[in-house]
Amino acid sequence: MNGVPMAKNIHSMIRVLDEARSLAFYKAAFDLDIAERLDFQAFTLVYLSNTESEFELELTINKDRTEPYNLGDGYGHLAVSVSDLDAEHARLEQAGLNPGKLIEFKPDGVPVGHFFFITDPDGYKIEVLQRGGRFK
Structure with missing residues (x-):
């Protein structure tokens, strides 16, 4: 460059x-x-x-600051990758952190990602992705 x-x-x-x-x-x-x-x-x-x-x-x-922040409609999410998505989902569930449902995203049958979302105490969404491909 x-x-x-x-x-x-x-x-x-x-x-x-x-x-x-x-x-x-x-x-x-x-x-x-x-x-x-x-x-x-x-x-x-x-x-x-x-x-x-x-x-x-x-x-x-x-x-x-005493009032919760208004995240508005501009915030998307943070993302992390893990080596074993199913085990991580189970661990977070057992810890009482309420992870969302596991999603296998395959538009037109082509696998793009396997993931779930979890929400932090302030309402921020975090995407947890199976490590692999472009998600290292």
Whole structure:
């Protein structure tokens, strides 16, 4: 690319209402631990990661916020991949995290993806995909 370095995805940020509740969910659901916590006067940033990827999830906690965030109709979802989708679905179910139904997406009979969705405490959707093909 003409000697120009490519951009590297490093994190995605979501705003959450209750730090402890979100930390517990992301630890139980995806084994995400705090990589760094930056506390400021008006807000706190918490970066979460695990050993599977360098990519991080940044939680922003605005200290004066008391009302849940309105996610509107612009937010889609985060996505993670797992090596055994059925086992992961069962584990999340047993943990009481209420994963959605397993979906095999095969338009016109062509397999595109095998996945389910789970919702975090603030209403953010996370797609959990069977690892393989373009979903590494």
